[in-house]
Amino acid sequence: MANPKRYLDRGALRILPLSERDNKVEIERDRVAVDAEPRALSSDAKEAVERAAENIRRARAQSASVILAFGAHTIKNGLAPVLIRLIEQGWVTHLATNGAGIIHDWEFAYQGRSSEDVRRYVAEGQFGIWQETGYYLNLAINVGAFEGLGYGESVGSMVHHQGLRIPDPAELAAKAAESVDKDPLRAAAALDLYAVTTRFALEPGFREIPHPFRQYGLQAAAFRLxxxxxxxxxxxxxxxxxxxxxxxxxxxxxxxxxxxxxAASVRNISNGVYLSVGSAVMSPMIFEKSMSMAQNLAMQEGGKIHGHSIYVVDLAESQWDWESSHEPQPSDPAYYLRYCKTFSRMGGQMRYVQADNRDFLLALLQRLS
Incomplete structure (x- = not known):
């Protein structure tokens, strides 16, 4: 039997209300309006925006995927209105982010504020230990896992509906019993949610969770659309x-x-566009595995993924010509720029753009609109 002392007991933590946390970003003050003026872009970045817009138009005319993967700072920088407009107008067909992007977007929709002082709150033993963020996001994911939803979809559904339907524990127990032979994964999901509802004494029925700033919720907009x-x-x-x-x-x-x-969206990336904005690890890692699977299936059908364009946007300066046919040697520091090296191996046309995410995405939206 495992030694319980080897595992930290989260139930012993002092968890404070989210309302007691100081936040650095306020969405109504710091949001980026869709008609705001982009700050100065380099001539190279401006040309990249033009080319990206042309490729996106071409991709949508052919019903190919246009995927935008981004890091959490895209949300923290107040760009939700820009991204919402991109999906409302049909230019972007898939959004992807990391766990922090999910959290900041939800906190903006829930309380209109996000981004804590990590140094201060770690010193106080309080960083990240906030009731509403931990409780509601985990609850949405727990319910969504049973309902057959994805991670972002679970949160988007909660924000869009301003609440969650909590099943009766007896309903969950019955579902687990009837599914255990024909669909054991469904049975397991039912038992997981049964454990949550009983442990936290959740009342069955619809639980209202107001989101007064949900017009800024990107996940909610994506769910709606x-x-x-x-x-x-x-x-x-x-x-x-x-x-x-x-x-x-x-x-x-x-x-x-x-x-x-x-991966299904990457399967449709031939002649499409992939935008990787401010994501040094998550975006390249999930893309390369998805591209390999998509290529595997395409080749079984006698075809191949081709004609796609990849735009990698970040603040760091790069001295390497990533559009060339070769990559740097391991002795060169550029070799370790994962967000460039990985995408340079993915076929199609890859371009690195040194730019702020705010200015690149704002200029791209305005060029497309």
């Missing part, structure tokens, strides 16, 4: 793992669905 918004977390990376409502099996189920949803 039927655009895939996938979350790609790494276990332990995000503040919701500090809360006892967190359930690893639910994280795994919803994140697995999102990965396969992302």
């Amino acid at each position: 039927g655009v895939p918004f996938t979350g790609h977390p790494m276990f332990g990376h995000d503040i919701i793992y500090t809360h006892p409502m967190n359930l690893g099996s639910a994280i795994g189920r919803t994140a697995e669905r999102d990965f396969l949803s992302f």
